[in-house]
Amino acid sequence: MSCAKVVSQFEVFAAGELGHRRTWSDAEKIRIVEESYRGHRQGSVVARRHGISRALLPQWRRAYDLGQLDGAPTAFAALEIAPDPMPLPQGAPRGADTDARVEITLANGRRLTVRVDIEASALTRLVQILERA
Structure with a gap:
């Protein structure tokens, strides 16, 4: 007789949580993105830990890199x-100043x-x- 062990992972949601979108503040997004950049962690691990989609974290990272997650409008x-501090000499081409x-x-x-x-x-x-x- 063989011993078979069936293990399944599942998550139970409360009835009130179904169908509701969560909203994240910019401060929470920044904290999660910075955590995903620390060390050798994979983004999917951080996303799973916080219960967000793996596809959402790269969007937040991109917004973070562009400075769009500070909460303030642009x-x-x-x-x-x-x-010009010094006028160009007569006859010098306009693009001559490489410094x-x-x-x-x-x-x-x-x-x-x-x-x-x-x-x-x-x-x-x-x-x-x-x-x-």
């Missing part, structure tokens, strides 16, 4: 255009000075990192 920053820089003041008050020829993707990553810090 705001415009003031832009000030200053005159030209631009200063960006972020919403959190930090300032970032970069070369004008910086790649857009690198600038995007820098701004995201500085806004989160």
